[in-house]
Amino acid sequence: MIKNYYNVIGVMSGTSLDGIDIAHCSFTHDHQWNFEILQAETYDYPSAWVEKLKNLVTMSEAELLHLDEEYTRFLGSAIQQFISKHKLSKLDAVCSHGHTALHQPQSGLTYQIGNLAQLATILNETVVCDFRVADVALGGQGAPLVPIGDQLLFPQYDFCLNFGGFANISSEINGRRIAYDVCPVNIVLNLYANKLGLDYDDGGKIAASGTIHQVLLNQLNALSFYKTPYPKSLGLEWVKTEIFPLIDSFALEGSDVLRTFIEHIAIQISQEINSKIDVSVLATGGGAFNTFLMACLSDKTQNVIIIPDKLIVNYKEALIFAFLGVLRLRNENNCLSSVTGAKMDHSSGQIYYP
Numbered sequence: 001m002i003k004n005y006y007n008v009i010g011v012m013s014g015t016s017l018d019g020i021d022i023a024h025c026s027f028t029h030d031h032q033w034n035f036e037i038l039q040a041e042t043y044d045y046p047s048a049w050v051e052k053l054k055n056l057v058t059m060s061e062a063e064l065l066h067l068d069e070e071y072t073r074f075l076g077s078a079i080q081q082f083i084s085k086h087k088l089s090k091l092d093a094v095c096s097h098g099h100t101a102l103h104q105p106q107s108g109l110t111y112q113i114g115n116l117a118q119l120a121t122i123l124n125e126t127v128v129c130d131f132r133v134a135d136v137a138l139g140g141q142g143a144p145l146v147p148i149g150d151q152l153l154f155p156q157y158d159f160c161l162n163f164g165g166f167a168n169i170s171s172e173i174n175g176r177r178i179a180y181d182v183c184p185v186n187i188v189l190n191l192y193a194n195k196l197g198l199d200y201d202d203g204g205k206i207a208a209s210g211t212i213h214q215v216l217l218n219q220l221n222a223l224s225f226y227k228t229p230y231p232k233s234l235g236l237e238w239v240k241t242e243i244f245p246l247i248d249s250f251a252l253e254g255s256d257v258l259r260t261f262i263e264h265i266a267i268q269i270s271q272e273i274n275s276k277i278d279v280s281v282l283a284t285g286g287g288a289f290n291t292f293l294m295a296c297l298s299d300k301t302q303n304v305i306i307i308p309d310k311l312i313v314n315y316k317e318a319l320i321f322a323f324l325g326v327l328r329l330r331n332e333n334n335c336l337s338s339v340t341g342a343k344m345d346h347s348s349g350q351i352y353y354p
């Protein structure tokens, strides 16, 4: 008989290199899926690891393989600490994304470090990992993978928005899940906050004190990416060529840059969510704590923006990788071809036993 209760750990390392998100989660399945995040923590990267992870793209294959082994041990020790601290037992699996080292789906390549079989031996637990490789082999983008979790764990929301380095959105159109990147968020806001000596603009307070520069705003909104139909995604390279030089050409005060960029984000996101009327919108990711950004967005829509419990804001991606692992254990589809463009929906991920 197929199980209907799962006790698992989800592990995610995102683009901002702030740390390893680990979430202990339970899932039950009757007519629909229910979840709970029981405990969650972020293990900050020591600065030496931040530097190593920043330089992955420039490494030779041999260096990368060596680092993969080192990172797998480092990840294993963080997960082990979490298991010991919370006295966890009887886990069905540890479901881990690893950290993206290379992602060139057009060339059939995606590589997440930390996904070696030895992780199962280190932890003495079943490990489910390497979730992106099969999708790329099937001609897909290997990303985003979170939308199946939006569909099955958060069905009450018409849109799921995540405000990380970039904002991405997922929703259902005619019974098919679609998802794509909307615009840059913290990757830009943080850089201009850094120039003012801050890690980030807490609550958007500095932005709130600035003035919108209308010409810059118009030029940001006119960028061709915004007219491109989905599926589409954004990367750091695009920000470096299209956004930073444009903003810098105006030589504005930092507060005015932040104010103008917040307006730009609010306009781009509101255009997406206003395609449906009187619906609910889930907002997660660190940018959901930017209260000024959330207020500017609310001003431009009749739809209700819901910021959930902090655990969900911070750990939704770790939760969903835990869930992808559960679906893999059940041999059920966890990658949606409507989102990634793969030849078919499929059940992705390697399972390693201790």
Ligand SMILES: Nc1ncnc2c1ncn2[C@@H]1O[C@H](COP(=O)(O)OP(=O)(O)OP(=O)(O)O)[C@@H](O)[C@H]1O
Pocket: 013, 014, 015, 016, 017, 018, 162, 163, 164, 165, 166, 186, 189, 190, 200, 201, 202, 203, 204, 284, 285, 286, 287, 289, 290, 291
């Ligand atoms: N109180 C706050 N006020 C404003 N911004 C905040 C606040 N708290 C967090 N942030 C922003 O959220 C960022 C972290 O977001 P998050 O952890 O979702 O990123 P990430 O998971 O690395 O992104 P991605 O999903 O793109 O991989 C911080 O760098 C900061 O810009």
Ligand SMILES: CC(=O)N[C@H]1[C@@H]2OC[C@@H](O2)[C@@H](O)[C@@H]1O[C@H](C)C(=O)O
Pocket: 014, 015, 100, 103, 142, 143, 144, 145, 146, 147, 164, 317
């Ligand atoms: C290749 C890769 O690691 N992509 C990440 C990255 O970080 C954010 C965005 O780019 C998203 O496409 C994806 O992660 C999320 C969790 C996803 O797959 O849904």
